[in-house]
Every structure is written in C-alpha cells, then in structure tokens.
Amino acid sequence: MTTAHVFIATSLDGFIARADGDIDWLLQRDDPNEDHGYADFIADKDLIVMGRGTYEKVLTLGPWAYDRPVLVLSKQLAGVAVPQALEGKVRFSGSTPRELMDTLAAQGVQRIYVDGGQLVQSFLRDALVADMVISSVPVLLGSGRRLFGALSGDIDWTLVSSRSFASGLVQSCYRRKA
C-alpha cells in the first residue's frame, strides 16, 4: 500500500502563494537558522508528486533541488518529453490521484510526498492523504492561492505533534482519522 504525505507552509489565513503564484512573502520570512524538519520528513519518502503549477514554479526557482524522483501529475504534460536536463529525475503522468496510488502500490512504492495546493486538494477530496505537516507563518495576506478547498464532507484529524519556532512559525502534524 502506498501512503501520501503533505508538508507545506501557509499564511495565517491559509494561503500558500499570492494570486500570481508569488511565494516571496514566505521566503522572506524563512529563518535559515531554524530547522523546520523538511530533511527528516523527506528522508523516508520514495517519490515526490506535484501538479503542473508547482512544477513550473519550481523550474523558475533555480537549479533543480530535489534528491528524490519527481512525478508531475498533469493531463497537459502527459506524453510531452521531459526536458533533457531533468531526464531520470522527472516523469510526467496523466493519471488521476487514485489511479496513481494504485499504480504506485503495484510498483511497491511506499510513501509519497504530495506537494502543491491544487494537488493536495485533489488528494484530500479523494481521501488519499495519510498525514499533513502544516507550518503556519505569522502573516495575514488577505488573498492568494489557498491550501485547502471544497470537500464532499468533513475530514477529521488527530493531532500528532505541534511545535513553534522563534520566527513565529507554528508547525503541527495531523494524521487522518480512520
């Protein structure tokens, strides 16, 4: 069985980016002296899955920084050739989240990191997220792209842990209730 895991930062009002995708507000408030646990989080993940929006944003941020295989879920990119510089690092797939999870389970992939707002929302709607580490940054933006979206019903979570940092970031880990 493959499980999906989320690790993401949001503003106090639940935005992961401004309306145009800008995340400077987040980068500016990131304290490089604080270890927010990403290395520990990613250590046991086999694969990073992101949507096209996140993939295209990551391409603008400089050199490819991921040391895990990345799969981009996108009907639009499926069938397109991966850029040469990213061969062996990135794959494109047109699967739905549920199809992907079935395929990965058959391949023996155990734990995937689901990144990006739209994709997290899709995985949540399909009840495919096992746990979420949410880091709340102490700023109100007022508008932008939301982490969470519409659902067909309530989803309850168990709080696994919560901690805060000198920068004001509050990081909480939630496991989906069965």
Add this chain to the structure above:
Amino acid sequence: MTTAHVFIATSLDGFIARADGDIDWLLQRDDPNEDHGYADFIADKDLIVMGRGTYEKVLTLGPWAYDRPVLVLSKQLAGVAVPQALEGKVRFSGSTPRELMDTLAAQGVQRIYVDGGQLVQSFLRDALVADMVISSVPVLLGSGRRLFGALSGDIDWTLVSSRSFASGLVQSCYRRKA
C-alpha cells in the same frame, strides 16, 4: 487608549461556522475537561463587541452567558430598543469600528473583546486588533464562513505563545507587529 483583542476558534481550513452559521461541528469537538483559557482571556476585558450576526446567533444558544457588557455594532439595530431581558447587559451602536474605538477611549474603556468573523475582519482591515488567540480545531470543513477576509496589505504578527491540547486543538496567540 482602547485596545481590541480576539479570541476565536476555527477549523483547520479557517472556517468559524458553516455557511448557514451552524457551529455544531465546533461544539461537538469541544472537550469540557480542557481549559482553553477563555476565563483568563475575558478577565481583563471591559466590554465585548460583536456584530449583528454573532449577536443573533448567541440569542439562539440559550440563556445569556456573558458576564461583561456587550455592545452590538450594527447599522440595522442602532436605534432599535434592546430586548427587555437584556437591558443593562446589551447596547446597540451604529458606529464604525474606528469611531467606536475613539468613543471608548474617551470613556476610559481599556480592553475590548471583538467577537464574530465579520467584525474581526472589519477591525483587522482598520488595523485595530492588538492581539489574537486563535484555536485551531483538527477538522477540515471544506466550506463555510471564514475567520479572515480581504485586506489592503499584509499584516505581520509576533507569535507570543502556542500550546496544544489532548483533543487536538492548537491554540496560538499573536500580537500585531508595530
């Protein structure tokens, strides 16, 4: 000078009520054995200020539970007589948040509790909120009435404290940066 303070619970996705105003999801998840600090919070507040929506909701919840004077900010209720049972406990005012704060300052009122989503949003937009205690309940609702709304610019906060409870509630206190 009068300062305004917020103490409110939200779902993980930032809703304070369902679209129809229902807060059963919140009441059902409230653990009466946990002290979330409301008594301590309210102890040094001189006045509770709420909007009409919150006032009308509170009226449906049973006997009047507030042991502080309540002022309802509402253009619609201003000039209307307060229900007899609430005389001496409730006043109606048609002031804007800023007018109210000036009036209260002139009266020597020091600290007010601002309750209800719409009113909190108004006070935030006018930069009138000194600090907020936000209790995050471990459930995603997917839709409803939001705590936070549009702003004319970013608002930065200093994290004063954060704590979690066995029920999964994470409560963080933020002070507005000067």
